Amino acid sequence: MLKQPLKVWMAAFFAVLIALASGCSTTSATAAAKAETKEAWQYHSIADIGLIQANAVVPQPEGVLIIDSRPYKPKYVNGHIPTAINMPFSQFDKMTDKLPADKNTLLIFYCGGPT
Numbered sequence: 001m002l003k004q005p006l007k008v009w010m011a012a013f014f015a016v017l018i019a020l021a022s023g024c025s026t027t028s029a030t031a032a033a034k035a036e037t038k039e040a041w042q043y044h045s046i047a048d049i050g051l052i053q054a055n056a057v058v059p060q061p062e063g064v065l066i067i068d069s070r071p072y073k074p075k076y077v078n079g080h081i082p083t084a085i086n087m088p089f090s091q092f093d094k095m096t097d098k099l100p101a102d103k104n105t106l107l108i109f110y111c112g113g114p115t
Helices: 003-040 049-055 072-078 089-098
Strands: 064-068 106-110
Touching: 049 106
Parallel strands: 064 106
Antiparallel strands: none
């Protein structure tokens, strides 16, 4: 006698579970698409290793500036690309005088990655 109501409750439970799962995946996909669209404007291009190897050399090529945006201590002091200047992200607005006057200069920023 109890088996029939239990089957009904189990079927209802699984139906709700499937409905929630499919609804969440649609919401997640929509949210991911919105996040991708929102972030698309932030980067014109992401540099590959070939670009860095060609420009992170001594002497530094004409028309290139490498900017290390990590904190001066301990990151920059402990090691950085030769010829790179240090402009920590937290102080960037105060250090814009270090940027080249020529707006065609290739600026290569590097940091410690996502935090």
